[in-house]
Amino acid sequence: MKRVGVLGGGQLARMLALAGLPLDLRLRAWDPAADPPAAPVAEHVQGDWGDPAALERFLRGLDVATLELEGVPVATAEAVAARVPLCPSPRALAATRDRLEEKRLALAHGIATAPFAAVDDEAKLVAALHEVGLPAVLKRRTEGYDGRGQAVVRDAASALRAWRDLGGAPSVLEGFVAFEREVSIVAVRALDGRVAFYPVVENLHRDGILRRTIAPAPGVSAEIETAARDLAARLLEALGYVGVAAFELFEVGGRLLLNEIAPRVHNSGHWTIEGASTSQFENHLRAVTGLPLGSTEPLGFSAMCNLIGDVPDPAALLAIPGAHLHLYGKEPRAGRKIGHVTVRATDRDGLLDVLGRVERVIGGTA
Amino acid sequence: MKRVGVLGGGQLARMLALAGLPLDLRLRAWDPAADPPAAPVAEHVQGDWGDPAALERFLRGLDVATLELEGVPVATAEAVAARVPLCPSPRALAATRDRLEEKRLALAHGIATAPFAAVDDEAKLVAALHEVGLPAVLKRRTEGYDGRGQAVVRDAASALRAWRDLGGAPSVLEGFVAFEREVSIVAVRALDGRVAFYPVVENLHRDGILRRTIAPAPGVSAEIETAARDLAARLLEALGYVGVAAFELFEVGGRLLLNEIAPRVHNSGHWTIEGASTSQFENHLRAVTGLPLGSTEPLGFSAMCNLIGDVPDPAALLAIPGAHLHLYGKEPRAGRKIGHVTVRATDRDGLLDVLGRVERVIGGTA
Numbered sequence: 001m002k003r004v005g006v007l008g009g010g011q012l013a014r015m016l017a018l019a020g021l022p023l024d025l026r027l028r029a030w031d032p033a034a035d036p037p038a039a040p041v042a043e044h045v046q047g048d049w050g051d052p053a054a055l056e057r058f059l060r061g062l063d064v065a066t067l068e069l070e071g072v073p074v075a076t077a078e079a080v081a082a083r084v085p086l087c088p089s090p091r092a093l094a095a096t097r098d099r100l101e102e103k104r105l106a107l108a109h110g111i112a113t114a115p116f117a118a119v120d121d122e123a124k125l126v127a128a129l130h131e132v133g134l135p136a137v138l139k140r141r142t143e144g145y146d147g148r149g150q151a152v153v154r155d156a157a158s159a160l161r162a163w164r165d166l167g168g169a170p171s172v173l174e175g176f177v178a179f180e181r182e183v184s185i186v187a188v189r190a191l192d193g194r195v196a197f198y199p200v201v202e203n204l205h206r207d208g209i210l211r212r213t214i215a216p217a218p219g220v221s222a223e224i225e226t227a228a229r230d231l232a233a234r235l236l237e238a239l240g241y242v243g244v245a246a247f248e249l250f251e252v253g254g255r256l257l258l259n260e261i262a263p264r265v266h267n268s269g270h271w272t273i274e275g276a277s278t279s280q281f282e283n284h285l286r287a288v289t290g291l292p293l294g295s296t297e298p299l300g301f302s303a304m305c306n307l308i309g310d311v312p313d314p315a316a317l318l319a320i321p322g323a324h325l326h327l328y329g330k331e332p333r334a335g336r337k338i339g340h341v342t343v344r345a346t347d348r349d350g351l352l353d354v355l356g357r358v359e360r361v362i363g364g365t366a
Numbered sequence: 367m368k369r370v371g372v373l374g375g376g377q378l379a380r381m382l383a384l385a386g387l388p389l390d391l392r393l394r395a396w397d398p399a400a401d402p403p404a405a406p407v408a409e410h411v412q413g414d415w416g417d418p419a420a421l422e423r424f425l426r427g428l429d430v431a432t433l434e435l436e437g438v439p440v441a442t443a444e445a446v447a448a449r450v451p452l453c454p455s456p457r458a459l460a461a462t463r464d465r466l467e468e469k470r471l472a473l474a475h476g477i478a479t480a481p482f483a484a485v486d487d488e489a490k491l492v493a494a495l496h497e498v499g500l501p502a503v504l505k506r507r508t509e510g511y512d513g514r515g516q517a518v519v520r521d522a523a524s525a526l527r528a529w530r531d532l533g534g535a536p537s538v539l540e541g542f543v544a545f546e547r548e549v550s551i552v553a554v555r556a557l558d559g560r561v562a563f564y565p566v567v568e569n570l571h572r573d574g575i576l577r578r579t580i581a582p583a584p585g586v587s588a589e590i591e592t593a594a595r596d597l598a599a600r601l602l603e604a605l606g607y608v609g610v611a612a613f614e615l616f617e618v619g620g621r622l623l624l625n626e627i628a629p630r631v632h633n634s635g636h637w638t639i640e641g642a643s644t645s646q647f648e649n650h651l652r653a654v655t656g657l658p659l660g661s662t663e664p665l666g667f668s669a670m671c672n673l674i675g676d677v678p679d680p681a682a683l684l685a686i687p688g689a690h691l692h693l694y695g696k697e698p699r700a701g702r703k704i705g706h707v708t709v710r711a712t713d714r715d716g717l718l719d720v721l722g723r724v725e726r727v728i729g730g731t732a
Contacts (some may be wrong), residue, residue, distance in 0.1 A: 018407075023680065024693040026406055040392055041384075041407050277688060277710075292685040299665060313535040314389065318505065324641060327390040329367065341454055344643075 003056055004290055005065035005074065005084070009036030009044055011328035011337065012068035013263050014275070015043040019281035025289060029068075030058045037328045049076040051185040059083050064178065066243060066288050069304040070263050071143050088263045092239040095265040098141045099172045106258045109238055111231045113258050114250070115175035125163050128173040129156060135176040138162045142170045147208015152176075177257060179250035183217050183224075186269035187232040188283045189246045191290045195236060196283065198276060198296045201226045203248070203268050212359075213304040215271045218348065229255050235261065244269070244284040265290060267306065267337070273304030274324050274342045300344055301351040305358055307339040315363045317341055322354050369394060371424055371431035371450070371467070373442065375402030375410055377694035377703070378434035378631050381639070385647035391655060395434075396424045401693045402477050408650045415442040418578055419682040422593045425449050432609060432654050436463040437463055437509050446451050453654040454629045459604040462629040464507045465538045472624045475604055478678055479617070479624050481541035493530050494539040495522060501542040504528040506535045511531075513574015543623060545616035549583050549590075552635035553598040554610045554649045562623040562649065564642060564662045566594045568632050575701065580721075581637045584714065593622050601627065610635070610650040633672070633703070640708045641668030667717040671724055672704040682727045684705055688720050 001024045006013045009031030011353030017027040017038055027042035029203050047054025049072060058065075058080070067077070070093060077090045088096075095101050103113050104121050117128035119138065120253065129136070140149035151162035153173070163171070182205060186198045194234065202217035203210055233250045248259040269280035278286075278294025286293055310332040320343070327339040341358050345351040367390045367586035372379045375397030383393040383404055393408035402410065413420025415438060424431075424446070433562075436459060443456045452463075461467050468478050483494035485504065497503070502528045504525065517528035519539070529537070548571060551562040568583035569576055598613050612632030614625040635646035636684070644660025652659055676698040683691050686709070693705040707724050711717040 014387070020405055021380070021384060021682075021695075022690075022692040025693055041387055181486075260702060278690075286684065291681055294684065295687045296691075318389075318652065318660065321661045324388075324660075326388040329387075329390055358716055 001026060002063040003061055004285065004289065005030065005080070007061045007065065007072045007080065008036035008040070008041070008069040009231075010068055011330070011339075013038035014328060015040060015270075015279075015281045015326075016066075016068065016265065016285060019279055020285045023157045023282070023285060023289075023291070025285055028058060028062065030054060031191035040196065041328065049073045055079055066264075066284070066290050067093070068264055071075050076244060085288075087242040088245070089240065089242075092241050093263055095239055096245075096261040099260070100138055100141050102261055103172065105238065105260075106231075109231075109234050111234070111258050112255065115176045117173050119163070119171040119173050121168075122160070122163065125159055125173070126156070126359050129153075129159055132173050132175045135231055137174045137176060137229055138166065138171050139165050140171050142169075144292075147205075150208065177250050177252060179257070181217075182248065182249050182259070183220070183228070183256075184213075184246055184248045184266070184268040185228040185232050185268055186244060186246045186272070186280050187292055188280070188287050188296070189231070189236040189241050190287050191242055193232050193237075194293060196271060196293045196296045197229050197232065198269060198280065199298055200225055200249075201268055201271070207335070209306070209308060209337070210267045211306055211308070212355075213268045213271055214351075214355075215275055215302045215304070216298060216329060219252070223254070224251065224256060231256065231258065235282045243287045244280050251302065257294045267340075268304075269271055270326070270340050271302040271304040271342050271344075272296075273326070275299055275304075275345050300346045301348055302342060302344045303355045304342045304354070305362060306337050307335050307341065307362060308337055311338060312362045315320065317358065320354060320361070323358055367392060368429040369427055370651065370655065371396065371428045371600050372404070372408070373431065373433035373446065374435040375399065375404040375408065375440045376434055377403045377696070379404035379405060380694060381636075381645075381647045381692070382432075382434065382631065384653060387643055388653045389648070389651060389655075389657070391444070391651055394424060394428065401562070403696055406695065415439045421445055430654050432630075433459070434630055451596050451654075453608040454611070455606060455608075458607050459629055461605055462611075462627045464503055464627070466507050466536070468627055469538065469624075471601065471604065472597075475597075475600050477590050477600070477624050479623065480543045483539050485529070485537040485539050487534075488529065489524070491525055491539070493518075495525055497543040497547060498539050498685075503540045503542060504532065505506075505540060506537050508536075513571075516574065526529070541616060543616050545618045545623070547617050548614065548625070548634070549586070549594070549617050549622075550579075550612055550632070550633055550634040551594040551598050552610060552612045552646050553595070554653050554659055554662070555602040555607050556610055557661050559603075560659060561599050562659045562662045563595050563598065564635060564638060564646065566591055566615075567580060567634055567637070569638070573701070575672070575674060575703070576633045577672055577674070577719075578725075579634045579637055580598055580717075581641055581668045581670070582664060587620070589620070590617065590622060597622065597624060609653045610646050633706075634670075636692070636706050637668040637670040637708050637710075638662075639692070640710050641665055648729045666709060666712045667714055668710045669705055669717055669721045669724075670708045671721070672703050673707065673728060673729060674703055675700050678705060678728045683724065685721045686720060687725070689724055 009029035029038040199216035201215040246262040374397035395404040564583035567581040612628040
C-alpha cells in the first residue's frame, strides 16, 4: 500500500481516489473545505493552504504527492515538494498556472498560440490593444477557471472596464481566434519519460464551461492527431513533467493553436473512465507512483456531458442504455459542475443517438 | 445521496462502495473486523453480529441494506430487515445460505441438481451413502465457502471421518458429478421484477477456490444459455429476490445442474467491472435502490484471475496491455483471495494471449 497525497479534494481528487484503491493506493486530500467531494473515499486533511499543522498532517507517511488544482499557492507546492516528490513539479506547475508563462513556453518551443500581450497596468493595456487587435479576451494570468477571471473586449472602453473588473490583476490580452472548433489532447508521461496519448477529442463550451466532449473527435486528420501529440510530447519533455496533463487547443484552418495547459487530470478526459482501456485517473496514479502506464486505447466511441447547476433525475438518465452517471456529491448551485454523464457506443450513429437521449434529459448543451 | 448498508466489509463491499460513490450512494459496512477491505471507501461499523449498539449505528439514517456474505447470522439479518428494507430478503437469504434448502428449492421448481441426501447424524450418513452412491462430497449445510466446510468421500470410513471433521454439523451428501465444466450465470432482478443476465461464464476451481473465469464461456450453445437464464429467472422470481445473485452450475452432457446459489455479487462476476457495460456491483446497487438496471452487455472477451495467497509484482502485471489490477488491501495469507486481475480483448485469440501473460506472472492456475 502506498499513500498518495493530493492538493485539492474536489471531484478530480474523488475520481483519482476511486481509481487508486484497486491498485492499493490510498489517497489523502488536502482541502480547506469542510466536506469536499473526495472526503468519502480519501483521508481528508482540512486546513488553509498556509497552515503548517495541515502541511504536517498531509505529509505524514506520504509516498508521493500530486494535485488536482493548479490554483494551489506556489509556496504550498514548494513546501510539499521540499519533503516528498510532487508530480507535477513546482517548476511545471509555475509554468502552467500562469497564462503568460504558458504562452512564452509554447513560443520557446515553436508551438503556435493566439496573438497575445502581457497587461500589467493601464498603459500596457492600451499598448496590448494595438498589438493584439480587436476583438480580444482579457484573462487573468492566474486563478481563472470555468470562464471566470476573463472577459471579452470589443473596444477600448470595454477593455478598461474588463481590466477593472478583474481587479487590475496581472493579465494577458489574447487576440480573438475564429476557430473552427475546440479540441484537446490528454497525455500522460511516466517517471521513465515514456509518453502515452489519448485520442484528440472535441469540446463544446458554453459560458466558458465545458459542456460536452466527443471522443475521439469526429473527422480528425492524421496530421492534426500527429501535431497534437507532437506538441504535447515536446511540452511534457520540456517541463520534465510526470503525470497526466491536458492541452486545450483551437483548430483553425488545419492548424492547432495552444490555448491552455492543465497540469492535472482534466474534464475533457472524464470519458476515459468507461471509454478507454485505462482511465486518465488510473494512468495519472500509475505515472506518479512509478508504475507502467496502461493502454490509452479508446473502446469504441464516447461522449461526456457535464451536469451543471442541478441534478437531473438519476433514474431517467440511468434508464438510457449505455449512460453512465458520475455525481460528485456537491450541493447544486448555478454554474457549478456537479457531475457528468458518459455514453459509449460501438459506432458514431449509435453514439449520437444515445447522446441525444441524454441531452434531452439534462436539458441540452446548446 | 442515499445511504446503503452492507452486512460484511470484505472485498465485495469494497467493490460495491467503489461502484456506489459515482451514483452518490454512500456505503456503510458492518464488519466485526478492525480494518476490513471496505473501510477506506465506506463508513465502517465495527461490532459483533449480535451487538445491539452496532446494529443501531448501522441502521442510523440508512435507506436500504444489503449484504456481501451469506454467512451473516439469520437473527442479524432479521433485526436489520425489521427496520429497513434488506435486499435480498431474510427469506431469500434463508433459502440460499443452506445447501439443503437450496436443493429443495431447485427440486420444487424442476431444476436439476446432483443427487443429494440430508445428513443429520451418523445413521442418516449411512443411509445417504446408499442413496447417493460413491464417490460423493459431504458439505456442511451452512457456512462453507472457498472449499471450506466440505470433504470428498470415497468409502464409508472416509465418510465417517469427514462427518467428524465437519464437527457433526447438519450436512448434505452430494453425489459426485463427472461434469464437463463448471459455469455460472450472474443475474440481477430489479425492484419492479425485471431481470437482466450477464452471459454464462466458465469457471476453473482449484482446491475449492475459484482461480479463473472466462467471459463469455467459450462454446456455449444457445440451449445452455437459455437454460441458464431460465433457471435463474425462475429462482429469482420464486424468492422475490432483489439484487444480484450468482448461480453456480455444472455442465454435463448438454444439461445444467444447479450446484449453488450465491445471494450476492459473486467472484465469477468480477470481470464485469471492465468487461461489461455495467458492472455487477453497480447493477446490484441500482437494483436495491430502485434505479433502472444498466446494460449487462459484454465488451468483447474477458478473463478474470484471482490472486490467491500473495501479491505478485504489480508493475509486472500492469506492464501487460489490457491487464487491470484489483487489490483488496488484505494481508497476504495462504489460500486467501487478496485480489484479482481482469484482462479484456476484442477477440478470443487476443484474450488467450494476454491471459497467458498474466498467468505466467501470477504463477499459473493449473
